[in-house]
Amino acid sequence: MIVIKQPKTRDEFKAYYDLRYRILRKPWGQVRDTEKDDYEPISQHFMAVDEETGEIVGVVKLFEKEPEVGWFSHLAVDRAYQKVGVGRMLINAVEEQAKEMGFKRLGCMSRLNTTKYFEKYGFHVEGLPTQYFGTTQVLWMEKELD
Numbered sequence: 001m002i003v004i005k006q007p008k009t010r011d012e013f014k015a016y017y018d019l020r021y022r023i024l025r026k027p028w029g030q031v032r033d034t035e036k037d038d039y040e041p042i043s044q045h046f047m048a049v050d051e052e053t054g055e056i057v058g059v060v061k062l063f064e065k066e067p068e069v070g071w072f073s074h075l076a077v078d079r080a081y082q083k084v085g086v087g088r089m090l091i092n093a094v095e096e097q098a099k100e101m102g103f104k105r106l107g108c109m110s111r112l113n114t115t116k117y118f119e120k121y122g123f124h125v126e127g128l129p130t131q132y133f134g135t136t137q138v139l140w141m142e143k144e145l146d
């Protein structure tokens with residue numbers, strides 16, 4: 001069974017950032033540490049764990065973009081676990097957390113090839129595409145929270 005947890009120990013954070021790097025940065029030929037940004041210390045971190053193996057198979061984080069607006073980023077699922085609902089579980093977790101934190105809107109910078117994915121969960125495109133890591137383009141998507 002896959003469960004959502006928040007990393008707490010040093011080893012959990014190590015595995016958490018490692019998955020981020022493998023899925024989000026290594027394919028672009030980026031070096032280690034490019035998977036982190038300035039918002040790490042003020043972020044809520046979530047990880048999907050396969051309880052049978054103890055392996056971290058998905059990650060995402062959430063932080064305040066501006067008053068009443070949450071921003072989730074660095075959503076990544078291990079290739080072996082993609083398309084079985086792990087991404088959906090992580091988005092649900094950040095959405096619940098965003099509501100608890102009192103955010104009225106929640107959004108993310110989506111790659112062009114994931115806009116359809118986020119639309120499934122009620123997000124719509126709000127911004128224009130901007131260049132990201134000189135490799136791809138991303139644009140802001142968001143939704144209102146109830």
Ligand SMILES: CC(C)(COP(=O)(O)OP(=O)(O)OC[C@H]1O[C@@H](n2cnc3c(N)ncnc32)[C@H](O)[C@@H]1OP(=O)(O)O)[C@@H](O)C(=O)NCCC(=O)NCCS
Nearest residue numbers: 075076077082083084085086087088110111113114116117
């Ligand atoms: C994009 C990503 C996070 C999706 O996570 P996932 O766990 O594979 O997705 P889920 O299993 O929750 O997908 C649920 C549905 O979305 C669909 N889907 C998955 N990726 C999609 C995509 N890129 N575009 C459109 N639909 C997509 C699935 O087929 C599934 O459809 P179904 O419910 O009709 O069967 C994951 O594939 C990933 O880590 N990709 C590489 C990194 C990345 O692009 N991160 C996002 C950066 S903005």
